[in-house]
Amino acid sequence: MEKIKTIILKEWAEVFKNKMVLFTVAFLPLIFIAMPLVTLAATANMGGEISSADSPPDEFFGDLCVDLSEYDCTQVYMLNIYTLMFMMLPVIIPASIASYSIVGEKTARSLEPLLATPITIAELVTGKALAAIIPAVAATWLAFGIYVAAAWFMVTERIFAYLVAPMWLTAVFIVGPLLALMAVAAAIMISSRVSDPRVAEQLSAIVVLPLVMLLIGQSVGFILIDQRVILWMGVIVAALDVGLMYLAVKVFQRETILTRWK
Template sequence: MRRSIIWTILRREWMETFRNRLLVSTILIPPVLLTVAPIGLAGLIGERSLPAELSGQILAQRPEWAAFSSSELAGAFAVQQFLVFFLLMPAYIPLSIATFSIIGEKQSRSLEPVLAAPIRTVELLAGKAIAALVPGVLAGLVTYLVFVLLASVVYGPNLFGVVTDPSWLAGVFLLGPAVGLSSVVAGVIVSSRVNDPRVAQQIGGVVIVPIVGLVLVQATGSVLLGPPGFVLMAAIVLIVSLVGLRIGVRLFDREAILTRWR
């Protein structure tokens, strides 16, 4: 692959993305909500004590929380649920950008000159994938850093330790980008076959279903994933994404797009 070509595609994609107000709002609004909501929820739930059975399940998986007061334990458990939502951001934002990048350009016919240019399919899709992935991952990381800062100021060292433990770091810095890549791959594959962004996002949103399942499982307190679990999941998702990207390159029919979408 030629880096100069990929860089040219990157710059073109980002210019198009930030001209679109809807996509810009998609990038900016979720980080604001995910910064404020966990802090508020932790304060609300932290005023109450958890049921004894649930507290026992939590402490069995997080023995380092044994020194917490009942209100601190409730707040820590509430905040822990939001780790999964930090995985949704690098999934949803890139999916939105990737589907618009291909389908939007199909509809405006601005994709045709690119496809007719002497650019390899793998270079085109790599440029579009990176252009979609980077904003989502950066939004997730910046939101996490702001969230950590607010948690340390508002709730003190105990909650700060919860949101900076190895499970959070593995989830945010490893699994998050891997999930983002998988959503981009899904968006690219689906968008090359349909011409409606909403349909593409709905089909590509299948990537988010396992994350929602993880939310439900963690909410019961029966399973709180630790660092090994997040690292293993990140490795699996990354491998699946790379395989999917190769499939996407084969499925991306340039000739069909040039003729069918006229």
């Protein structure tokens, strides 16, 4: 445990001195918090302006908001899209941290002396993965907490109930960390093939694409995100995590790093 802790603290001490990483960890969550809150504030008094505000929701919404008016349902639908965006944080932040950490070590040639120590590969990968996942998950949860707390003052109780529905709590608190693990595994594999942290970061962020597709799907009405979708997402991401981490650990072997990494 001591070695894992040492690796985590070392990673944080190094990586958070990098402005790009610091920006990603500190400002990205702020942007993700601000966007829905600004939208909520802007649409807060529009209920009266919409002619069909009190009419039942369009059939497009399906089972999304039973017993809600069209105006309230539109708000729930909009908040769902924003909440889904929060799921991008645990992908983007660890991809950035892990890319800078691994490619940084590669370019500084600090991996060989590190691998010469009696640290096991399991300890090293766990330390590096946790160093990327912990800040990402913490930033996501904190940002989500702030967003929910602020929204509580801005929406009705009925809409708020949708915001903290088990579906979103599952998404943020369970699927989020699973996504972060997936991003780290991708970053490890990609970092072994490239020598520029920015390229590694951008390639690792490809993991975010399925989420973007979900977001677009929800926006254009192709798919309606509900509990079932989130659960399936959790199962698929967990399965991918197992496979990707297996491959990442295979790539992260002493001999492979020293003789095959570019």
